[in-house]
Each structure stands twice: as C-alpha cells, then as structure tokens.
Amino acid sequence: MTMNKMPESTNIMVVDDTPANLKLLQEMLQAKGYLVLTFPRGASALKAAAKNPPDLILLDINMPDMNGFEVCERLKADEVLKDIPVIFISALTETADKVKAFAVGGVDYVTKPFQFDEVNARVETHLRLRRQQLELQALNELKNHFLGMAAHDLRTPLCGIMGISELLANQLSPLPAEKQFRFFEMLLASSRFMAGIVNDLLDVSAIESGHLTIERRMVDITVPIKQSVEINEMFASPKNISIAINCQEQLPQVYADINRIEQVINNLLSNAIKYSQPGTDITVRLRHENNEVIISVADQGPGIPEKEQHKLFHAFGKTSVQPASKEDRSTGLGLLIVKKIMEAHEGRLWLYSEAGNGSEFFFSLPVTP
Numbered sequence: 001m002t003m004n005k006m007p008e009s010t011n012i013m014v015v016d017d018t019p020a021n022l023k024l025l026q027e028m029l030q031a032k033g034y035l036v037l038t039f040p041r042g043a044s045a046l047k048a049a050a051k052n053p054p055d056l057i058l059l060d061i062n063m064p065d066m067n068g069f070e071v072c073e074r075l076k077a078d079e080v081l082k083d084i085p086v087i088f089i090s091a092l093t094e095t096a097d098k099v100k101a102f103a104v105g106g107v108d109y110v111t112k113p114f115q116f117d118e119v120n121a122r123v124e125t126h127l128r129l130r131r132q133q134l135e136l137q138a139l140n141e142l143k144n145h146f147l148g149m150a151a152h153d154l155r156t157p158l159c160g161i162m163g164i165s166e167l168l169a170n171q172l173s174p175l176p177a178e179k180q181f182r183f184f185e186m187l188l189a190s191s192r193f194m195a196g197i198v199n200d201l202l203d204v205s206a207i208e209s210g211h212l213t214i215e216r217r218m219v220d221i222t223v224p225i226k227q228s229v230e231i232n233e234m235f236a237s238p239k240n241i242s243i244a245i246n247c248q249e250q251l252p253q254v255y256a257d258i259n260r261i262e263q264v265i266n267n268l269l270s271n272a273i274k275y276s277q278p279g280t281d282i283t284v285r286l287r288h289e290n291n292e293v294i295i296s297v298a299d300q301g302p303g304i305p306e307k308e309q310h311k312l313f314h315a316f317g318k319t320s321v322q323p324a325s326k327e328d329r330s331t332g333l334g335l336l337i338v339k340k341i342m343e344a345h346e347g348r349l350w351l352y353s354e355a356g357n358g359s360e361f362f363f364s365l366p367v368t369p
Contacts (some may be wrong), residue, residue: 010127011052014038015045015071016060016089021112025058025089028116029123042066046074049081049261059106061090061097068173069104076105083133085126088159091116119337158194161187174205189349200324214344215259218253221293221365224262232269247286254293261365265297267334268361270354272299275359291367292347304353313339313349338363 010172012034022038029036037054039045043065044328049057057075061068068088075081088101091112097111107129108122165187229243236243265284272282272347304312313335342349342363353359 011035011037011054011056013049013054013057015040015057015063015068018040018060019065021060021089022114024190025119028120032120034123042068042071046071049075049084050078053081053084055084055130056123057084057086058089058123059086060100061088061092069100072101072104072106081277083130084149085130087119087122087126091121092175096135107220147316155197161191162216188264204257212340214257214341215254216257216369218369219256219258220262221251221254221256221286221295222247223297224258225265225286228262228269229284232266235270235272236282239273239276241273241276241278241280241282243284244283245284247287251286251288251293252367254367255369256345256365257341260345264338264341264363265295266295267338271334271361272297272301272359275299275301277301288367289364293367294362296360296362298358300358303355303357303359304351305355306353309351309353312351 009322010033014027014029014036016022016024016025017040019040021157024042026038036050039048040063046059050359058066059071063071068090072086072088075084082105085107086105087108087110088106089110089112090097092098093111101109103239107126110119110122118123217269225245229245233243269282269284276282282300283298285296285298339349345365347366348364349362351359351361
C-alpha cells in the first residue's frame, strides 16, 4: 500500500485558529483519502484526541487559549497520546521557535504560507515512519511473547527430564523393568516436545525475517504423503488410531517443495493424532480439481467451535479444545507455520470443523508453475 493511498481509517487532526487554513488543509487532505478532524482551539483538540487518538496532528503555534507548544507538551505527557507525530505549521520563522517546537516533541516544522505539496510530503513521510514504528513495536512484543512462551514450555519438560534422570541414576537397578520402560517413554516424550518447540521457533524466526526457503519443482505429491503417514503411524499405533490414504485417481505432479509439504502433512497428522480419541480413524484424502491438487486430513476428534476457528493459523492460536491425552501438548505455532508454507506455495488453506464431529484441514497446490 502506498502512502498517498492511505486507508480511510487514517485520521489526521488539524489544529489552527484561522478558519481559512483549517478549510484549506481539510479539503486538500481529504482529497488524498485521509479522514480529517479540524479544531480552532488547543483545548478542544486535546479532549478530542483523548477520546479518539489520531494518527498524526498538524498543529499551529499562535492560538488564543493555549499555544501549540503547550498542546504538544500535554500530548507528550500522556501515555496514550505521546507517540502521535506532531507537525507544527506556523508563521513563526525564527530559529528559536523551530528549536522549541522540536524540544517539546514535534517531529517536523512547516512555515506559513505553506505549499500543500510540501505539507503532504511531510505527512506521508511521518505516517510511514509511524507505521514502521508500530510494526517494530508489534514484532518486539511478539518476540518477547515467543521468548516467554518458549521459556515456559521448555522449563516443564526440562524439569521432568532432570527429575527422571536423577531418579534413574540413583535407582536404576532396583526399579522393575516395566517402570524403567515407562520412565524412558516419558524422557522420550519430553525430549520430542522440546525439540518440537525449538524447531517451531526456528521456523517462525525464519518466516518473520523473510528467510523461509522454498525450493519448488514438479514432484509426485504422493511421495511425501506416504512417507509422512508411515512415520505418524508409529505415534498413532499406541492409541490404536488408524491412518488411511484415500486417492482414487492418478494425480498429476504439483509444483512444490517436497520437504516443506512433508512438514505440512506431518503437522496436520500430528494434530489429528493429538486430538483424536483412541480407536478412531484419520483419513488423508487427495484429489485433482481444476489446476490444483487438494489434500486434506480428516479426524474424528472433538471438532473446533466455529466461533473459535479464527484463532487458528496465528501465533499461539490455541482454542478451548484440549488434546485427548494430558501428555500431548502444543506450542501453538504449528498451524502458523503451515499457513506461511502454503502462502509461499501460492496455495490455499482452509478447514471444515463442527463441534463434536471432527475436523478436516485442506490445502491445495498448483499443478503448473
């Protein structure tokens, strides 16, 4: 999106005690697609900003009730409003006035009489900078969330591994073989979960930094499907869950990264096993439709309530649906990774799920580059 075509939600506040200036700036900014609020007094502008913070403020200095310097100082003292960029527009041309404008928190200074092209260029620049600042803040918050979640999720299995290892080191001989086997199972499960967290975090890191590598070529999609099913049957077997492949026709090759697609299938099958009760069935379906091959993974699990499905495919997007076993845990990152891999393939990703009637996750891959 270019900055001269801002979305309608972009709010600009203009504060000036000269009606002609207000009218001129309002008309010109509205012509650029901005929502413009005008105020002839500083006090009324502050009240309005507190109720509905704008994205940027154009602020005059010489006003009767409260000068622009005071208005800016109050904005910068407010925790909610302090980051709103303020551009001063004033007839004052002395260097001291310009220095004071920056000292109280202004980001730019335009002298009157102004040229609108100059005003617009400065508005676009500071809106772009503000947007980048917000994006960086969001990424920083996400990073902190990742670190917090990773530390929390890694600590529990790590403590379990340490505790069981200590117990085995001290009591290995007296312990019955059956109990030893159970302890080793617990160690393996905890180690696998920790490795999953690390792999997911590395993949998300690569995705967020734009370094997700996709090496596509024409491939037989049944190859990674069969490999993934074979691997996941080992995890499904202890729960007496069967995995079947349903493909009733000869499929054309697809344009895909075979390793990444195997990662997608593994993730969907792992989730299906995790949320399925013992003795149920999982079905992998493949079909050719138009110019794409559609693959789906269907389970007989609890299903996902429709009102919660929007949480999926986002970082840590967990729903109220719990895994069938307390030993099964999720990082909440797997479906986000699946989504990003499919976006990189220019494919589609969707699901059909009904509470109490299982879930079926679909994705599609193009037949031609």
